[in-house]
Amino acid sequence: MIRDRLKKAARRAAIKLLHMEFDVEDRDPAATTRGTAGEVDMSVIPKIVDGAGDTPGPNHKADIGRTWVAAQLVAGVAPVFVDIRPPAEVVAGALPGAIFAPGTSILDHPELLPAHDVRVTVYDQTGEQGSAEVAAALRAAGWTLARRLQGGYAEWLEHGEPVETPTPDPASGRAPGSPVELADGRRGHVIRTVPDGVVVWVSGAPPSEIGPLDADALVG
Template structure:
């Protein structure tokens, strides 16, 4: 028996929702949002076996959230649509507004304190133009190398203590990481504020900054995701 057009549409919408229903797939999307990634690298970054990562990636592909291409024997994944970034962020916003456990976890990242309001990307761009901000990219070094905000210093959360003597106590410090699901920036801001520094995190991460059409610099010779001059 055939189903109604509405039922058919809802089934397709539910396909997207089901694709987002596994934490492993959200981790994979977070990584792919940084730029094109090989399947093996995605498995390594997320701690999944290659076989398990492949299964999750196929679910994301069937839902139209990612696309793939082959480079020799390698399979490389990318986001199919920038709207996926908005979908990921909307999922975060709804969870933060309605789930008490999410609020508890986030407060824990800030040592039980209310976190300061994030810095908008427009504000950060203006401060960069003025030279009135220190920007910290707190992602791993390989992610920084493949693309970062110009002028950002790369330092992981575990390395913050090493650079404290070099930071201007009177300056505004903005930390950023991967995007809506990354907690590194939350942790960095909490650690810096414990030392009395004026630290805030960026609203969004490198993927959202890049999607705005803002400049991005890459160090890796085989990856160029720069928007400079465009």
């Protein structure tokens, strides 16, 4: 109970002082950061929330921790999320408003991404299934604020952070992650809907993206 109270207090402080970003790894443990919301020792916030005190802050060069992302989400300044998990894992839930782009496929679709100066948070299931590499590739391509979500979706879900279940597109009736069968017998999952139909991630070695496909190209 005490830990929960401390967690809530820490998150409120993080939200109030969100504009005072700092690099957790480089901070001086003895230093105190003062802000307009009052005197708050920012160095203790990650320790209170995550115990270990190793949650990467918004100024970390490669990662960002769940604590900070959740605070940004509550404050209404959340990054754009890119979910690179296999589509079958997406259907059960995802971070709010996530772009679904399995594996490295987001690198082939820059049109899905925001402007280069917008924060992008890339996540997989555990934080160790390619999200670091995709985030690094995005930074190299100009999205300098792209970061990997430390701990991935599993840690986010474990700590009760908000998730969304993908909803069906009104036109196609299909939601991201829903299984489909193509007219030629191949099976896959919907990853997104577009004006001309749906884009399908087809299982195989290697898997591939196909689409847009209209309803006549789908059996199931």
